[in-house]
Amino acid sequence: MSCSDPESMDWQGDAACRGEDPRLFEVLSGDECAHLGGYVLNHARIQRARRFCRESGCPVRAACLEWGTRNEMVGVWGGEYLSREFHQIRRRGRA
Numbered sequence: 001m002s003c004s005d006p007e008s009m010d011w012q013g014d015a016a017c018r019g020e021d022p023r024l025f026e027v028l029s030g031d032e033c034a035h036l037g038g039y040v041l042n043h044a045r046i047q048r049a050r051r052f053c054r055e056s057g058c059p060v061r062a063a064c065l066e067w068g069t070r071n072e073m074v075g076v077w078g079g080e081y082l083s084r085e086f087h088q089i090r091r092r093g094r095a
């Protein structure tokens with residue numbers, strides 16, 4: 001996770017994923033299409049990460065989702081998959 005506003009990330013101290021293998025939240029797989037020089041979304045990984053957020057009972061899901069949305073992060077945040085398209089549509093809605 002990158003951090004553009006470290007002051008607002010205090011919630012991470014209570015995250016259920018704290019100390020988990022960061023690969024749990026990798027949603028791209030480059031191996032299957034490396035020959036194409038690109039990456040593809042791995043939907044099984046997205047579902048696995050979303051399930052972890054939900055089933056772990058993470059107490060900071062709302063803050064995580066809000067932070068990921070506000071900072072236009074791509075990946076699983078707060079148990080939801082945030083895509084580039086999601087952020088583009090949201091931005092257009094604010095214009």
Ligand code: SF4
Pocket residue numbers: 015016017018052053056058059060061064065076077078079
């Ligand atoms: S909602 Fe998921 S990604 Fe966010 S802090 Fe909790 S376990 Fe981690």
